[in-house]
Amino acid sequence: xxxxxxxxxxxxxxxxxxxxxxxxxxxxxxxxxxxxxxxxxxxxxxxxxxxxxxxxxxxxxxxxxxxxxxxxxxxxxxxxxxxxxxxxxxxxxxxxxxxxxxxxxxxxxxxxxxxxxxxxxxxxxxxxxxxxxxxxxxxxxxxxxxxxxxxxxxxxxxxxxxxxxxxxxxxxxxxxxxxxxxxxxxxxxxxxxxxxxxxxxxxxxxxxxxxxxxxxxxxxxxxxxxxxxxxxxxxxxxxxxxxxxxxxxxxxxxxxxxxxxxxxxxxxx
Ligand SMILES: Nc1ncnc2c1ncn2[C@@H]1O[C@H](COP(=O)(O)OP(=O)(O)OP(=O)(O)O)[C@@H](O)[C@H]1O
Ligand SMILES: Cc1ncc(COP(=O)(O)O)c(N)n1
Numbered sequence: 185x186x187x188x189x190x191x192x193x194x195x196x197x198x199x200x201x202x203x204x205x206x207x208x209x210x211x212x213x214x215x216x217x218x219x220x221x222x223x224x225x226x227x228x229x230x231x232x233x234x235x236x237x238x239x240x241x242x243x244x245x246x247x248x249x250x251x252x253x254x255x256x257x258x259x260x261x262x263x264x265x266x267x268x269x270x271x272x273x274x275x276x277x278x279x280x281x282x283x284x285x286x287x288x289x290x291x292x293x294x295x296x297x298x299x300x301x302x303x304x305x306x307x308x309x310x311x312x313x314x315x316x317x318x319x320x321x322x323x324x325x326x327x328x329x330x331x332x333x334x335x336x337x338x339x340x341x342x343x344x345x346x347x348x349x350x351x352x353x354x355x356x357x358x359x360x361x362x363x364x365x366x367x368x369x370x371x372x373x374x375x376x377x378x379x380x381x382x383x384x385x386x387x388x389x390x391x392x393x394x395x396x397x398x399x400x401x402x403x404x405x406x407x408x409x410x411x412x413x414x415x416x417x418x419x420x421x422x423x424x425x426x427x428x429x430x431x432x433x434x435x436x437x438x439x440x441x442x443x444x445x446x447x448x449x450x451x452x453x
Contacts, residue, residue, distance in 0.1 A: 199268025200229035206445030207399035219410035235440030238303035290323035350378035396444030
């Protein structure tokens, strides 16, 4: 095989590990692998976690975060990256500094705040740092409903308010916004995209009635990141990402005793 045929786009996740393998960096790398991109990772946090919850967590020293960024920058050509669990304000700040220092392509921010089981993954005081330092660097932000509310201060009671949430996030400096509807009660799960040029669209799927939804947000954002690195437009990447996460939720696998992980083996069309 020639070098060109044998090379895969390289992508990066900047996030926390999940020892249970369902969310965070583990979900991202599985998703990257299935979309045929080469996944790399900057570990910001380590969690002791399973499908029942987060038992413990540890934030890596800031100099170790810097060292991982430097290692990747000196060797790889990262085409797109995403963020996940960032822990606290100091780590959000350090990640923002590194994203300014190195060009790792379009940045997708999944503003992870609370795990499905309720454990905090971002300290309250870090929300301001995310807004002031991270959002202006983002190509895309993918908040779930509680995250969109925490960032904008707008309470959303129905899907009609998603465009307002998205416009408010755009005003904070993010070019493109995808509001995820997984936390609504609707039978059709609808996510709303507002793009930089003002165009918007919805992506929807039937709701799968299951508690095996650990890592859905990570998987969606990782799939979008991979599709961007493969050369798709953002709207194509969002549509393909939604199809992938929908199938990965529908074609459930039995692992663990709580909020089970997704089936990352499903095929992308
Ligand atoms: N029960 C479900 N059935 C079908 N699709 C779902 C379901 N729950 C979530 N989704 C989809 O999964 C993706 C993630 O949405 P969600 O709102 O759950 O994000 P999240 O809370 O950030 O996820 P997580 O915190 O688990 O990583 C969205 O595309 C959403 O439409
Ligand atoms: C390290 C890490 N990153 C992200 C999540 C969010 O996933 P979920 O909301 O499904 O628990 C998590 N639980 N752990």
